[in-house]
Amino acid sequence: MSKKTEFIEIYQTYIKRDGAKDFLDYLCSNKSDFFTAPASTRFHGSYPEGLVEHSINVYHCLKDYLSRNRVKDMYGMDYDDETIALVALLHDVCKINVYKTSYRNKKVNGEWQQVPYYEFEDEMPYGHGEKSVYMISPFMKLTREEAFAIRYHMGFSNEDPARNVGYTFEHFPLAFALSTADMEATYFVDGKE
Structure with missing residues (x-):
């Protein structure tokens, strides 16, 4: 099964709220390169389809993290499949x-060759997590906890003041769980170029 097919299957199985179909249509349209884009320029998933692969990996890591008895019983994290x-x-x-x-020049087997690489060029530099929330919101209503989770999924590795991240993790535990799943996928599951 292709990564695109797997993504769409998970999406359509669980995300049912108003606007979900329209957002998926956008992701599948020629206005979006979601299913062909890399996840980064040179780190995890820095190859075609890396972004969709990373998103699926984060999904599986988050499902696994939230299924742990300790997480449910001691931390009270219990979220529905759609969220x-x-x-x-x-x-x-x-x-x-x-x-x-x-393209750049690179020596390959003693000879200079033109090799492709990715450059980051954001025409809407609205931040990272907040831009994702901004892009989803016209299509679907997010709960406060969902919005905070997406906004702060980079955790302490972002440029936010530590007190904002700490406050968010304390008051919106899904943000901590998503950040943990994102880091697990990034450093242990996602492929490298």
Whole structure:
């Protein structure tokens, strides 16, 4: 099964709220490179379809994290399937249409060759998590916890003041869980170029 097919299957199975179909139509349209884009310029998923693969990996990591007895019983984290799918699959939609293929010289087997690489070129530099929330919101209503989870999924690795991240993790535990799943997928599951 292709990554696009797997993504669409998970999305359509769990995300049912008003506007979900319209947002999926946008992701599948020629206005979006979501299913062909890399997840980064040179780190995790820095290859075609890396973004959709990363999104699916985050979904599976989040499902696994939230299924743990300790997480449910001690931390009280209990979210429905729609919320889990929505925040995991859509947390990085801010990366749509921002990676451009360029070429540089690289020595390969002793000879200089033109090799492709990705450049980051964001025509709507609205931040990272907040841009994803901004892009989803015209299509679907997010709960406050979903919006905070997507907004702060980068955790302490973003440029936000630590007190904002700490406050968010304390008051919106889904943000902590999504950040944990994102880091797990990034550093242990996603492929490298």
